[in-house]
Amino acid sequence: MAAIDSTVVGIALPSIGREFHTSFGTLQWVITGYTLTLAALLLIGGSLGDHYGRRLIFCIGIVWFTVSSAACAFAPGTTALVVVRMLQGIGAALLTPGSLAILESTFEGDDRGRAIGAWSGLGGVAVAAGPLLGGYLIAAASWRWIFLINLPLGVVVLVTSIRHVPESRDPSATARIDLAGAALATAALACLTYALIEGPAKGWHDSWAIATLVVGAAATAAFVLVERASAAPMPPLRFFRSRQFTVTNSVTLIVYAALSGALFLLPVVLQVVDRYTPLESGVSLLPLTVVMLLLSARSGRLASRIGPRLQMGVGPVLAGAGLALFVRVTNNSSYVSGVLPATLVFGLGLATTVAPLTMTALSSVADEHAGLASAVNNDVARVGGLVAVAVIPPLAGISGTVYLHPGELAASFHTAVFISASLCVLGGILAAVGIRNPEREPRPDRAATSGTETLPVFHCALDAPALVADEHQ
Numbered sequence: 001m002a003a004i005d006s007t008v009v010g011i012a013l014p015s016i017g018r019e020f021h022t023s024f025g026t027l028q029w030v031i032t033g034y035t036l037t038l039a040a041l042l043l044i045g046g047s048l049g050d051h052y053g054r055r056l057i058f059c060i061g062i063v064w065f066t067v068s069s070a071a072c073a074f075a076p077g078t079t080a081l082v083v084v085r086m087l088q089g090i091g092a093a094l095l096t097p098g099s100l101a102i103l104e105s106t107f108e109g110d111d112r113g114r115a116i117g118a119w120s121g122l123g124g125v126a127v128a129a130g131p132l133l134g135g136y137l138i139a140a141a142s143w144r145w146i147f148l149i150n151l152p153l154g155v156v157v158l159v160t161s162i163r164h165v166p167e168s169r170d171p172s173a174t175a176r177i178d179l180a181g182a183a184l185a186t187a188a189l190a191c192l193t194y195a196l197i198e199g200p201a202k203g204w205h206d207s208w209a210i211a212t213l214v215v216g217a218a219a220t221a222a223f224v225l226v227e228r229a230s231a232a233p234m235p236p237l238r239f240f241r242s243r244q245f246t247v248t249n250s251v252t253l254i255v256y257a258a259l260s261g262a263l264f265l266l267p268v269v270l271q272v273v274d275r276y277t278p279l280e281s282g283v284s285l286l287p288l289t290v291v292m293l294l295l296s297a298r299s300g301r302l303a304s305r306i307g308p309r310l311q312m313g314v315g316p317v318l319a320g321a322g323l324a325l326f327v328r329v330t331n332n333s334s335y336v337s338g339v340l341p342a343t344l345v346f347g348l349g350l351a352t353t354v355a356p357l358t359m360t361a362l363s364s365v366a367d368e369h370a371g372l373a374s375a376v377n378n379d380v381a382r383v384g385g386l387v388a389v390a391v392i393p394p395l396a397g398i399s400g401t402v403y404l405h406p407g408e409l410a411a412s413f414h415t416a417v418f419i420s421a422s423l424c425v426l427g428g429i430l431a432a433v434g435i436r437n438p439e440r441e442p443r444p445d446r447a448a449t450s451g452t453e454t455l456p457v458f459h460c461a462l463d464a465p466a467l468v469a470d471e472h473q
Helices: 002-020 024-052 054-073 078-106 109-140 150-164 179-202 207-229 237-241 243-272 278-284 286-306 309-330 339-363 367-395 406-434 444-452 454-461
Strands: none
Touching (some): 002 078, 002 150, 002 243, 024 054, 024 179, 024 243, 024 367, 054 150, 078 109, 237 243, 237 367, 243 278, 243 309, 243 367, 278 339, 286 309, 286 339, 309 406, 339 367, 367 406
């Protein structure tokens, strides 16, 4: 459900914009509203599951996500759609961490590896199917059906979970839930996102933009202070004492920001500039998912043998080259000469990067904290995407109704992909300088785990447009 939802919304943006005659800034909020609440509350969702029962919180998340999906489908306008998308993000924050935690607590040994592999594989299938399904539903009926498809899925998942999923908790979990940290994180992300989207559109002289920027900065500072003083901070600050963990998450933030910023715009450009149908724009990105499915596990195995530094240094540069090639999309080229080469190079770069990045994030902490490290890494990726979707379009000159004018949109898109490509190169340089290869070979089980978890993390990027989501799905 989460994977399909994350990939179809980007495909639907032009249709939503035309129906509601709305500005590009509002379309940004359709994406960022969901990502905002999900990123702010993801770690809290995991903590609630550890305390009160993972199945219980997972089922609450399913119901919440399904009901809010229905509300999205019947939204009468863009304001209502943004609000219910934010509610949908809360549901995703409740169900997402629990899915993998349930598998980890239910299965043991080889069975656990196979279960997580199936979980990752099905997530990849859902990601690949999302644009195709979404494009078909938009063409055959309406963009509203991309949300209605969650209703039957939600009912099936809920009934199956109640009947067949065992309850589990973390007996070592602390008694406190970091509600203050969650509230400050949400306020900081909301205010900063509003300022970054509305400031360029309305002008930085706008009083609301200035006020929210100040409040967002103050909330960010307060969040850091509260978390440093908390006995049970929402993000485990002790993890960041590890240089490897800090650099890995810094690379994650930069690279996923680049991916999200470009991929948020690509489906819009394909439909507005190149006159692709929603279905054609979804199909055009399918090779990216195919490359990831074919090469991610192999990339993880290679990194486990030679260390992650080389791949984490080279992979983002390859991804950046692929993003730069997307300028050919708007040059009246065919799919084979324009979109396909960029998609393949971009996919090769991602496949090279994501598996060793995930492996390094997990291996930078003790084994018993690998799940929490993965959750932090996923959350960092979402925050990177959230900021990029808010910042890159206005930096490239895309605001107001520019997205309705093919010539202006094409020129601005060129700027956007070069910004994203530059960020990828920066991430590769940071990894090459800051990542260290381990002195000993990683344990086989850790290497296998990193291979199976590449698709969830890849998923994360896709919460912007059409490729992947994170996770903890």
